Amino acid sequence: MQRYVASIQYDGSSFHGWQRLNAGLATIQAEIEKALSKVANHPVDVVCAGRTDAGVHGCNQIIHFDTNAERTMRSWIYGANANLPNAISVNWVVPIDNDFHARFSAQCRHYRYIIYNHKIRPSHLSKGVTWTHRPLDEKRMQQAAAYLIGKHNFTSYRSVQCQAKNPVRTIVKLDISRHGYLIVIDIQANAFLHHMVRNIAGVLMAIGCGKREPEWAKAVLDAHDRKKGGVTAAPWGLYFVDVRYPEKFDLPTIALGPYFITPLMSQ
Secondary structure (H helix, E strand, C coil): CEEEEEEEEECHHHCCCCCCCCCCCCCHHHHHHHHHHHHHCCCCCEEECCCCCCCCEEEEEEEEEEECCCCCHHHHHHHHHHCCCCCEEEEEEEEECCCCCCCCCCCEEEEEEEEEECCCCCCCCCCCCEEECCCCCHHHHHHHHHHHCEEEECHHHCCCCCCCCCCEEEEEEEEEEEECCEEEEEEEECCCCCCHHHHHHHHHHHHHCCCCCCCHHHHHHHHCCHHHCCCCCCCCCEEEEEEECCHHHCCCCCCCCCCCCHHHHCC
């Protein structure tokens, strides 16, 4: 059996999240496995770097799968894309050593949360950004974000349904930047808890619009109580954009997405 690693992009707005569901509901994993199985001509199971919730998007989600089918890389990519819905695409596929694991080999995961900050709701990308009409001060949001960087117990920032046994995570980057009407929350951590990014976004938005002071982000963190946190922000606008692995795997790289924000972030 040969192991392959692949990069996937998807619009999650019409799917019930990443994970395959027994109820037969449309999920990213189910569609990818169905497409790859057609190319391989046998059932294919995939493992991802980080499962995303319903409505959340992916730009560079990393998966691995095992197969004894011999296909060219072009066949894997274009064959899978020909059998995938328009909302999902394979970016690249390469063979990899069997000691690679999409989830357990990952050292760091990277999300972006994109807010459209304008008094009029957007008609374009309505499920690609989160809209708020209240003016946000990104400098206040950045002050609050500083309290969350580092290794902490993020119980207050995870869903009450979160099944992770350990609530401790390490955030290595949490930057807020404005690009016209768009505000981008860039966050990297060794791993994330259920709804962690969306709950952080909810707290930062409350601080950005002046409802709370920047120090509130730390007060929520120290409470270790989800009830002390803010509103969970909507999934629209949340993108899984990258994963970091040990250099020995030498995986292909692509520009950080989503595509409409990439030129702005590079300026």
